[in-house]
Amino acid sequence: MDYIDPNTREALHEQKLARLKLTRKRLLEQPTPDTRPHKKRSPSPGGSSPSPSSSPSTSPSSVSSKRKSDEAKNEDIDTPQTKKARGKHGIIQKHWYAPVPNAIITPQHAFWAPFPDGPILSDTELAEAAAKLPMITDDDIAALDAMDHSDLYTRSSEEKYVYPPTPEKKDLLKVFKDSKQEAHNGAAKGTIHKDLQEAPVTTSPKDLTEARFTSASQVLTSATSANIKDLKKAQESPKKATTSSATQAHNGAVSSTVQQDLNEAHIMDISEESSKTPKQEVRNKDSIFTTTIDLTSSPTTSETSSAAVTNTDMEATQSAKALPLDSTTYIPDEKQTLSPEEEQLEADIANLAKRVEETRIEKEKYPRGPNKFDSNNRYVKARYAYKAKLREKDRIQKIKAEEEERRIAEEERIERERIEKEQARLRAEKEAEEKRQKELEEANKKKAEEEALRKKEEQRLAKAQGKKEWELLRKSGDEVVGPGKVWIKPEITGTYQPPIREPDPDDGLGWEYEPFMLNNGLIVSLDEDMDAKIDEALSHRSHTSVLAKTVEGVELTRRDFAKLLDGRGWSQGEYAHWLNDELVNAWFASICAKLNENAGYVKGPNAIPPFVAYSSAWLKTFKDKGPSGLATWSRRKGIKNEKLLQANKIFFPVNPGGHWTLLVISPKDRTIEYLDSLHGNNDPYFRMARDWLKMELGAKYVAGEWTEMETASASQRNSTDCGMFTCMNGLALAKGFEEPWRVVNQVSIPFARRMMAAVLLNGGFSGPFNI
């Protein structure tokens, strides 16, 4: 029901207009002055006033006909609404909320009823209540408002609407209020009669002047442009004298509070009536409207009649001039003037009584509450306002939500962009890193290729060098062996078969290419007897059986010979062909013994042996006790102290563990030699030799005299023959070969082994092995 569709609204409007017209017609037809409804505004079918706060007591006619207001009220116009509204006491109440036709009060609205001063509801409750209400659009509200207003301010179907006071009007009214206060002060001085209504008509105009002035000054402020329009209209057509402005002015003059709504409808009615009793003069003087109004609108109202007012007083004119608006000057009827306080009091009392009565009637009439379909109902208004507020709130919330959404979306977009940017940056970094890696790899590859090329070139050069060396060796072999001799390929006889390694084309120096000539002055071929002797020795099965005795008297067993010739078959777990200290020491002892013998050395207290061999145990003692550990050794050898300087060669077989090398000191030549078939570091042994010499010689040792020789040994090409190289290098040095590598090399070792075995079995260099 709350929703009123436009057609219905139109129909309602038409209906209201029709009723209004009918009412007006009836009013006009009623000649009875008592029932003239000028003092009360004509009840409109809608029953709504533009402002609910307006009170009927403020209407101008209510002042003039105050004393019979009750009768007038009783005999108000009969309309369907007024009939309905007629209360218990027969008083027609202008109830606040006249029902809209066809309205239905729903139970949902009823709860507003007990609160005439407004719903004592919390916002939450109000919201809940409002939520229960059906939806009413803004259009509906606007339509209702427009409908009511048009209803109220319509004079007739032909006439124009008169609208409620505009904001400018309100301002004027405010100004008027202030000026009225001043006027009231003036009246208190006694310039105005106390009771103007009882004052004689014959009051001199002069006396009246001031009062007139004061009231005029009050009145003029309330004269609005709309009134002026009316006045002008009245000038043109005097028959339609505009009592409206005058009435209004008077109203303003006498009432303490000028209401916003000046009850135009009322005025309208009055003006129509007053047109029938034209007792007003409108004069124009100095282009200022000076209106003389006889407020005795009806002939029967004698009390307020014949108030002929002339504006002859210049003061009034001047005051009118001074006023902000050029308007009519109204001179009120002295008879009607009451003391403002009294009037105010009366009006207030009446107003209060009326309101009380209205409220009572209203409550009786609408026990469940006021009509909720009156758009002027303050509850309804509040509800609409609340709805509008809610809608506004919703709208704002919606806008805010949209803004928030937009903001979030924007933030998300920014965040997304940032992430994308970051990802792009990371990608770029990764790509750069990959590129760098690739470049690095390429560079490394290039480098490796270059390195490979370089190595190949080096190998090629080495090969060429190897060939060159081979030629050299060949030539030197020729020199050593002598011209006309033929290089022979080593033919291995006996049980020992040396491993034959294929020549390596890369190094170009396979050991089988090394030139070696048997019987080169060092290594001799064995005759059949010696071969037989070796074979016989090796035929012993017990490794403890003594096969030979060295020059030192040490017994050499089958086990020792196994290390020399056929190692692996004899004692499992031992290194094949690794010589032990017995063999090495026996060998050097044999060499020295033979050479000393050749040199004619006979052991004696003062004899000095030219060749001396230290036991290979010297190194351990040296390391344990230092050079002084060997101090007693030299005495036994016969080379104590400076005597050693006369020795030819002193052999120091070196075995630091797992490897045989040879340190040779030649005191006569003042040289120190170190021969290593693996070409290890010489320096530690040179230092040891010097320490030993220093210990032995003492002050006779002059470091600068001693030279460290870079005597080269041939390279061993396996991991077994270092002992043989040591022994053979020693023999070569002992025999005076300055370059042992020329006569002892890897090819010669198998022969050397057999020769060594033969020598040891022989008990030293004797017989066939003459050095």
Added chain:
Amino acid sequence: MSDAGSGSPMNKPEEPAQSEHLNIKVTDNNNEVFFKIKRTTQLKKLMDAFCERQGKSPQSVRFLFDGTRVNPTDNPESLDMQDGDTLEVHQEQIGGC
């Protein structure tokens, strides 16, 4: 008897001159063993005693006295040993590379 008699007059004149017994230290730089032996006692006894005491094979050790190899048949007299001399004991040394 004749052997002993002939042997003793040869040795006896020397013994009083020097001393009948010798204190010999045998060391392999980790262990030191002191032996009191006669001058004419074959050093084989001493060597075997040392090897037995140290739990070593006689073939794997070499006894040196002042850098000279000591054979089992040697005695202090033949080696001209003095009281308090030291016999060094060395392990067998091998080498191939």
